[in-house]
Amino acid sequence: MKTNLSVNFPNADFSDDFAGWPPEATVFPIAGVDLRVLPGTHPFVAAEEADIRENWARETAANPALFDGRLVFQRRLTLTDAGISGEGYVTPFSAFMWWRRQPERLGGIHIFAYPVLESADGALVAIRMGAHTANPGQVYFAAGSLELEDIVDNSCDIEANMRREVHEETGLDLAQSVAGQGLFASHNRRTVTLMRLFRFDMTAEEMVKRIEAHMLVADDKEIAGAVAIRSADHAAHPYNVAMLPVIDWYFGKSGV
Numbered sequence: 001m002k003t004n005l006s007v008n009f010p011n012a013d014f015s016d017d018f019a020g021w022p023p024e025a026t027v028f029p030i031a032g033v034d035l036r037v038l039p040g041t042h043p044f045v046a047a048e049e050a051d052i053r054e055n056w057a058r059e060t061a062a063n064p065a066l067f068d069g070r071l072v073f074q075r076r077l078t079l080t081d082a083g084i085s086g087e088g089y090v091t092p093f094s095a096f097m098w099w100r101r102q103p104e105r106l107g108g109i110h111i112f113a114y115p116v117l118e119s120a121d122g123a124l125v126a127i128r129m130g131a132h133t134a135n136p137g138q139v140y141f142a143a144g145s146l147e148l149e150d151i152v153d154n155s156c157d158i159e160a161n162m163r164r165e166v167h168e169e170t171g172l173d174l175a176q177s178v179a180g181q182g183l184f185a186s187h188n189r190r191t192v193t194l195m196r197l198f199r200f201d202m203t204a205e206e207m208v209k210r211i212e213a214h215m216l217v218a219d220d221k222e223i224a225g226a227v228a229i230r231s232a233d234h235a236a237h238p239y240n241v242a243m244l245p246v247i248d249w250y251f252g253k254s255g256v
Helices: 042-049 047-062 095-097 160-171 206-215 243-254
Strands: 027-032 033-038 070-080 085-093 111-120 124-129 183-189 193-198 223-229
Touching: 033 070, 042 047, 042 070, 042 085, 042 095, 047 095, 070 095, 070 111, 070 193, 085 111, 111 160, 111 243, 124 243, 160 193, 160 206, 160 223, 183 243, 206 223
Parallel strands: 033 085, 111 193
Antiparallel strands: 027 183, 070 085, 111 124, 124 223, 183 193
């Protein structure tokens, strides 16, 4: 079934949600992040309840390992000189899965944080997702949606999300890295990526070995491996689309 958000949201105007933002698939600096979490139900979930339920039945039939957890899904975002601010709701993962299947992805905005892991020898280190996950085989930085654990005083703690996701998926501790100055962002198809650089005093090979050792003891077997990225070649790995502007920016910035 194909959703019709113009019917479900007759008074909504989504055309200006990203007015004044830099172009899609570019990386740009931001001054900060303020993401408030509102009580109640996201309007997208209320309007699309039946389709969400039907789609989730199809998703889990195809992949029984999927879990309908909770994430913070944005209703609106604003970019100003002060940074990115927004309002979101705690939302079922099943609703996000239905939303991301829509051609125009109206009704909401997904935002997540990318800890960009740098090695001492000038590579980036990412992970490859397992076959049973929602993004099977895709390569991207250890990251995940904003979850209940990341909410502090009704706001999302981006740095806590980065620390938690990196430790859970790789075993690496961001406290043992040197954090880059400032935050950056990118957006594509109503998904916004927040990123910060974290440089480790290890070669890429050493970081990959550490991650592979963690995979053997990790409680959640989400990842299938780790990869070292040494160029902006889009064909080098099966990248998640959000990775492409990051590697273009990083290796262009580094002069590699």
